[in-house]
Amino acid sequence: MFKNKTILCISAHMDDIEFGCAGLIKTLENDSVIYVLALSKDRKDSKGSIQEVRDLDEQYKSLEFLNVPKSNLFISENIPGQLFPEYRQEILEEMYRVKSLINPDIVITTSENDIHQDHRTVNKCAQKAFSRTTRLSYEIVNATDGFLPNIFFEITEEALKAKVMAIDSYKTQQDSSITSGDYFSEEIIKSLAVSRGARVGVKYAEAFECENILIGL
């Protein structure tokens, strides 16, 4: 189902896809073409003041660990983190723009069952922009409270190691003044992979909610 496909992984904030599907990305490195759409690169408050500008080098370094070329990364310019619900149309237009360029077979995005307003908005927009595309959503350990996986993807040990390294690329996000930081720990990342693997009888896995599936001829 996942081999010989064009797969688009969408994040609201750089590092989302690493938590959600880095193992899948690395496991498929020689089998499918992976693209990444990062929808924001800064964070604003309700008055429009910039609270944080993300370090792009962290995203680039992460993608190196996952063997995704820089040329397969799309970064949106004018969608501020934390304010996604107000920018639904801009997000949709970004999704349509990327769709017209790469026409993905599979889209993997944040979950509807997520406590973060940006993550939920991305999911809603993807439902519309990719309504005719196979679509999965991923979990983020500290944010997907109501997550009910029904697709389990076995990942290799090498891919799990790459996932840990990719997540660790985001040094700024491990600062306790920016995030709670604890979910960046190798122990938590590996534990989740083991737990999801145990659910389906393999050593390591990532779990997804399947939202839409297209079985073509």
Ligand SMILES: [Zn+2]
């Ligand atoms: Zn996020």
